Amino acid sequence: MSEETSSTNTKRLPRGTDSNPPNRFEPLRLELDESLLGQWDEEESEAPKTQYFVDHSQSIISYNDSPDLSFDAGLNPYRGCEHGCIYCYARPTHEYAGFSSGLDFESKIIIKPEAPHLLRKELASKRWKPQSIAMSGVTDCYQPIERQLKLTRGCLEVLAECRNPVGIVTKNNLVTRDIDLLQELARFHATVVLVSITTLDTDLRKRMEPRTSPPKARLNAVRKLADAGIPVGIMMAPIIPGLTDPEIPEILKQAAEHGAQSAGYTILRLPYAVSGLFENWLKQHFPDKADKVLKRIESIRSGKRNSSEFGERMKGRGIFADQIHQMFKVSARRYELNSRPPALSADHFRRPSTDQLTFELL
Numbered sequence: 315m316s317e318e319t320s321s322t323n324t325k326r327l328p329r330g331t332d333s334n335p336p337n338r339f340e341p342l343r344l345e346l347d348e349s350l351l352g353q354w355d356e357e358e359s360e361a362p363k364t365q366y367f368v369d370h371s372q373s374i375i376s377y378n379d380s381p382d383l384s385f386d387a388g389l390n391p392y393r394g395c396e397h398g399c400i401y402c403y404a405r406p407t408h409e410y411a412g413f414s415s416g417l418d419f420e421s422k423i424i425i426k427p428e429a430p431h432l433l434r435k436e437l438a439s440k441r442w443k444p445q446s447i448a449m450s451g452v453t454d455c456y457q458p459i460e461r462q463l464k465l466t467r468g469c470l471e472v473l474a475e476c477r478n479p480v481g482i483v484t485k486n487n488l489v490t491r492d493i494d495l496l497q498e499l500a501r502f503h504a505t506v507v508l509v510s511i512t513t514l515d516t517d518l519r520k521r522m523e524p525r526t527s528p529p530k531a532r533l534n535a536v537r538k539l540a541d542a543g544i545p546v547g548i549m550m551a552p553i554i555p556g557l558t559d560p561e562i563p564e565i566l567k568q569a570a571e572h573g574a575q576s577a578g579y580t581i582l583r584l585p586y587a588v589s590g591l592f593e594n595w596l597k598q599h600f601p602d603k604a605d606k607v608l609k610r611i612e613s614i615r616s617g618k619r620n621s622s623e624f625g626e627r628m629k630g631r632g633i634f635a636d637q638i639h640q641m642f643k644v645s646a647r648r649y650e651l652n653s654r655p656p657a658l659s660a661d662h663f664r665r666p667s668t669d670q671l672t673f674e675l676l
Contacts (some may be wrong), residue, residue, distance in 0.1 A: 326522040329362075329421065330398030331595065332416035338406075346414055349489075361418070362397055366459065368425045374432035374469075375447065385481065388451035391495070393424035396451040397485060398482040399523045400595045401552060404452045406586040415587035420525075423459060426574050430468030434666050437476050444663035446479040451658035456486035458525060470495040472558065476666050479504040479658035483549060485526040487535040496544045502662040506545040506655045509536050511565055513558050521599050540573025547576030549656045554582045555610035556603060559638050563645040564658045570649035577651040581630045582611060584619040 346596035376388050394408050398420035413422050426432075437443055449455045455466040473480050474495045482489065482505070489496075489507060499505035513519055514529045527535070539546040548569040553559050566577055584592050596604040611619055614630035621627045629635060646653060 319412060328520070329417060330400040330402075330522075330524055331416050331420075332590050333591070333594065334416040334418055334660065335590055337409045337412065337414055338586060339409055340412070344544075346364075348617070352394055358413075360641045362421055364420075364459075365422050368641065369393065369424045369426045369433070371426060371430070371434070371647075373436065374426065377434050378451075385446050385448040385451070387445055388448045389429070389455075389469060389480075390437060390450070390452045391426050391429040391463075392453055392457060393426075394419050394422055396420055396423055396457045396459065397454055397526045398521060399485075401522070401524065401554065401584070401588065401592055403552075403585055403588065403590050405591070407452060412466045416591055418508055418564060420656070421459070425459065425463060426465065427463070429448045429465045430472055433469050434472045437472065437478060438666050440667075444478060444660035446481055446660070447473070447482050448483075450483040454484055455482065456484040458486075458487040459548075460486075461488060467492050467495070467512045470499075472666065473504075474498045476628050476664055477502045477504055477662040479660050480584075481506050481655070481658065483508045483510055483551070484524060485510045487527040487531040490535050490538045492576065493538065493542045493544065496539070497542055503656070503659040504662065506547065506658060507539055508549045508576075508655065509574075510549060510551050511569065512552065513561055514565060514568065515561070518558075522595075533568055535573040536569060536574050540575075545656050546574055547578070547651070548574050550577070550579040553638055553642075554581040554607065554608060555614060555634050555638065556607040561639070562638070562641050566642075566645040566649050566651060570651055575652060576655045577642075578647050578653065578655075579638075580628045581614055581638060583621060583627055583630075584611065585622070586620075589619045645661050 374389055377386055378388065379386070393411060395404065405419045408415055408419040411424060413419065449466065449469070455492065460466050469479070470492055477499070496505050496507065500589065509532050511532050512523065516528055519526065519529055520529070532584060536546050536548065550565060552563065553562065569577060593608060596607055613632050614635045615621045616631065621630070629639065
């Protein structure tokens, strides 16, 4: 499936977790002998270098039929995410590649170097029905390695050429690098960018989302995109009940002041191994709040920590879910933020040049 490439990381940065829970699909697991801990390089064990693996998939667009999502087609140039958000619902997807939802998810990144070419090929096919494509539907398309590989930019070049609509969600201000392509798409009502802002607390961000852009940088990204005429909104994804929900009014206020046009949210859910990872993280960093937060999550999730039911998994249910919804709704109305981003248009779609496609195949 993949081959390992060399790591380019030289600076040791923190990780979201230092543990690797068992892969639910694997009958065997490797456990660390605690008697050997003293022989380990502590810095190496806490923040190992990132490894990159090549994915030679023959297609790049995936499809879903979820009524909870506003898109049917998605594109992810990377699997796994070095941002290391401890709560990430996508962590268990790494188990399909034989890795763990824990440290593996944020330190063993699968890259798709042929993503732009595969995208051009699929858009050139007569089978392609012009429609919006979501980038970062699973993992962030602007995670750190994108700065070097530029796979997301390559895909945006194809989308801009074809005028195919694309929606982007990211926690990284690197998105502003591609303002030129996003402006071209915006000319045809074919793009919207949603910047994910979960907290304005820089210390909490460092602990919870260690390799993402700081809150101020994300707000500045909103401002730059808005000033460039690109439709931009924010997502509070996820809101953590009992921990980040008090920040809802101020986050929406700051977003509006920086030019955001819309705002949305999801409430935390903890599928599979993410439940244990998040619980351990809470007890380590917020021992006095851990029980309260976990009980709130379980209250919102009908006594569990995760819900996969359509209509419930994004927003939850119950009194605490209602309180969050009302706080968000009132604040969004106060700061004149739309509940939905603008609709995208595929009316100007044009298939890519077959000459260019032939050239790339040579």
